[in-house]
Amino acid sequence: xxxxxxxxxxxxxxxxxxxxxxxxxxxxxxxxxxxxxxxxxxxxxxxxxxxxxxxxxxxxxxxxxxxxxxxxxxxxxxxxxxxxxxxxxxxxxxxxxxxxxxxxxxxxxxxxxxxxxxxxxxxxxxxxxxxxxxxxxxxxxxxxxxxxxxxxxxxxxxxxxxxxxxxxxxxxxxxxxxxxxxxxxxxxxxxxxxxxxxxxxxxxxxxxxxxxxxxxxxxxxxx
Amino acid sequence: xxxxxxxxxxxxxxxxxxxxxxxxxxxxxxxxxxxxxxxxxxxxxxxxxxxxxxxxxxxxxxxxxxxxxxxxxxxxxxxxxxxxxxxxxxxxxxxxxxxxxxxxxxxxxxxxxxxxxxxxxxxxxxxxxxxxxxxxxxxxxxxxxxxxxxxxxxxxxxxxxxxxxxxxxxxxxxxxxxxxxxxxxxxxxxxxxxxxxxxxxxxxxxxxxxxxxxxxxxxxxxx
DNA sequence: ACCTGAACACCGTTCAAGT
DNA sequence: ACCTGAACACCGTTCAAGT
Numbered sequence: 001x002x003x004x005x006x007x008x009x010x011x012x013x014x015x016x017x018x019x020x021x022x023x024x025x026x027x028x029x030x031x032x033x034x035x036x037x038x039x040x041x042x043x044x045x046x047x048x049x050x051x052x053x054x055x056x057x058x059x060x061x062x063x064x065x066x067x068x069x070x071x072x073x074x075x076x077x078x079x080x081x082x083x084x085x086x087x088x089x090x091x092x093x094x095x096x097x098x099x100x101x102x103x104x105x106x107x108x109x110x111x112x113x114x115x116x117x118x119x120x121x122x123x124x125x126x127x128x129x130x131x132x133x134x135x136x137x138x139x140x141x142x143x144x145x146x147x148x149x150x151x152x153x154x155x156x157x158x159x160x161x162x163x164x165x166x167x168x169x170x171x172x173x174x175x176x177x178x179x180x181x182x183x184x185x186x187x188x189x190x191x192x193x194x195x196x197x198x199x200x201x202x203x204x205x206x207x208x209x210x211x212x213x214x215x216x217x218x219x220x221x222x223x
Numbered sequence: 224x225x226x227x228x229x230x231x232x233x234x235x236x237x238x239x240x241x242x243x244x245x246x247x248x249x250x251x252x253x254x255x256x257x258x259x260x261x262x263x264x265x266x267x268x269x270x271x272x273x274x275x276x277x278x279x280x281x282x283x284x285x286x287x288x289x290x291x292x293x294x295x296x297x298x299x300x301x302x303x304x305x306x307x308x309x310x311x312x313x314x315x316x317x318x319x320x321x322x323x324x325x326x327x328x329x330x331x332x333x334x335x336x337x338x339x340x341x342x343x344x345x346x347x348x349x350x351x352x353x354x355x356x357x358x359x360x361x362x363x364x365x366x367x368x369x370x371x372x373x374x375x376x377x378x379x380x381x382x383x384x385x386x387x388x389x390x391x392x393x394x395x396x397x398x399x400x401x402x403x404x405x406x407x408x409x410x411x412x413x414x415x416x417x418x419x420x421x422x423x424x425x426x427x428x429x430x431x432x433x434x435x436x437x438x439x440x441x442x443x444x445x446x
Numbered sequence: 447a448c449c450t451g452a453a454c455a456c457c458g459t460t461c462a463a464g465t
Numbered sequence: 466a467c468c469t470g471a472a473c474a475c476c477g478t479t480c481a482a483g484t
Contacts, residue, residue: 007448032477044479045449053477100323103372132412134405138373139366139413146369149326150361182357189355190362196423197416230467255458267460268468276458 008041011049011059019060019095026097057101062109064098067091070115073122077202078195080122084115085140085191092148093183099148127206136198143194147187231264234272234282242283242318249320280324285332287321290314293338296345300425301418303345307338308363308414315371316406322371350429359421366417370410 017038021030032053036043050056069087073080092099116137123133240261244253255276259266273279292310296303315322339360346356 009448031475033475042450043477044451047478048448100326103323135409135412138405138409139416142366142369142373142410142413143362144369145372146365146367149368149372150365182361186358186361187365189358190365190417193362193420193424194413194417195420197419200419201416232467254456256456265469266458267470270459271467 009039009045009049013039014046014049015056015060015063018056019063019098022060022097023095027101057098058109061098061102062111064095065091065109065111065115067094068111068115070118070122073118073125077123077126077128078199080119081136081140081195081198082191084119085144088115088141088144089147089187092144096148099145103145126202128202129205132205139194143187143190147183147190150183232262232268232272236262237269237272238279238283238286241279242286242321245283245320246318250324280321281332284321284325285334287318288314288332288334288338290317291334291338293341293345296341296348300346300349300351301422303342304359304363304418305414307342308367311338311364311367312370312410315367319371322368326368349425351425352428355428362417366410366413370406370413373406 014035018030018035021035021038030053032046033043036046050059065088067087068084068091070080070084072083092102119137119140120130120133123136124130128136237258241253241258244258244261253276255269256266259269273282288311290310291307291314293303293307295306315325342360342363343353343356346359347353351359
């Protein structure tokens with residue numbers, strides 16, 4: 001079986017199996033040897049299709065971000081941010097075990113670059129100074145990554161325990177089974193409050209239009 | 224040298240060396256064998272002082288959260304949240320390589336439990352319904368963890384590249400050297416906007432005081 | 447062209463043995 | 466009481482060899 005008529009492996013097949021393995025067993029559950037076994041092959045064979053495990057993970061991260069939508073800015077910056085943030089969070093929440101790796105991979109993912117560019121452009125077109133656009137893009141990402149991170153691997157289960165302990169009247173079933181629901185509701189609350197705050201700020205900032213923003217230092221950039 | 228007059232190791236010495244190694248070489252840079260070598264000892268010796276590597280990391284995570292301050296709620300919920308969020312972020316930013324592990328460890332960290340409890344109590348005392356208190360605590364954590372995560376390991380450097388590419392007039396030095404500064408300013412922007420949005424919401428919610436909140440479903444919890 | 451066996455330099459963890 | 470050597474079951478990656 002050393003030379004089948006058609007190859008046993010393709011990059012496609014490898015990536016699919018790898019992502020399934022991560023979803024099932026966690027990021028640490030993926031090893032090149034286990035992945036190879038899963039594909040009916042020896043670990044060395046994988047290296048005909050990819051250079052390193054890190055490259056494989058980077059490719060997976062890019063795949064996962066396919067569903068992110070940064071095209072909503074034509075209907076206003078608030079709508080654009082909302083669509084982007086929601087689709088971004090959903091993409092990450094679909095594969096929470098991969099999230100810790102996302103922060104680990106630097107600027108090698110073309111998808112991320114394209115979206116960051118679209119967001120920045122959408123914000124500046126709406127009148128946000130460049131420096132604010134940078135900070136708003138970063139802030140929104142904080143929210144998305146933080147929310148995805150928290151649902152990672154069962155999440156910060158400590159919270160749930162606290163609430164169950166403090167509020168025995170609330171059914172445990174509601175809190176525990178609704179963990180995913182609370183995550184999403186919390187994210188929506190955070191996003192709405194954040195956008196409400198930004199809308200207020202936008203009114204102030206819009207007066208001094210097209211000032212590029214020269215602030216520095218660690219003080220509150222709003223005041 | 225098999226039995227020195229006083230032990231070569233203490234839990235304290237092990238933890239200090241381990242945290243320094245993580246700060247220097249990253250989370251993957253810490254191995255029990257390298258740590259042992261650093262301490263002038265063999266790997267097996269460490270297991271007289273700790274059960275597993277995971278336990279060591281959990282202890283480190285708890286240590287790192289020592290500086291978190293959730294005592295500010297006596298001066299109002301907004302002040303309490305602000306102090307908590309800032310001190311939390313600073314604690315994480317001091318050891319960014321450890322942040323990915325934080326989400327990995329479930330509710331085994333007593334510090335985290337104490338703070339979550341204080342935050343929840345501070346919010347409900349200020350008139351927030353329990354369900355909102357839960358979501359606000361979670362939301363704030365999203366912001367903190369997301370911000371700390373992003374600065375982890377050089378962070379999402381892609382952003383910086385995009386901005387440098389799009390805005391060649393902005394000095395690269397400003398953007399690259401000020402990465403940490405932009406991180407903190409973005410965090411402050413996000414926090415302020417979020418709190419502004421919450422303040423608006425508080426006025427609405429305060430009327431229906433002490434209603435425990437029975438909403439469910441995935442719709443926007445604000446409206 | 448595609449896959450493999452064997453090897454290299456690593457892991458975390460255990461445990462009988464040394465002093 | 467404290468540390469170690471040796472072992473076990475793993476890693477990612479390389480590379481000459483097989484068909």
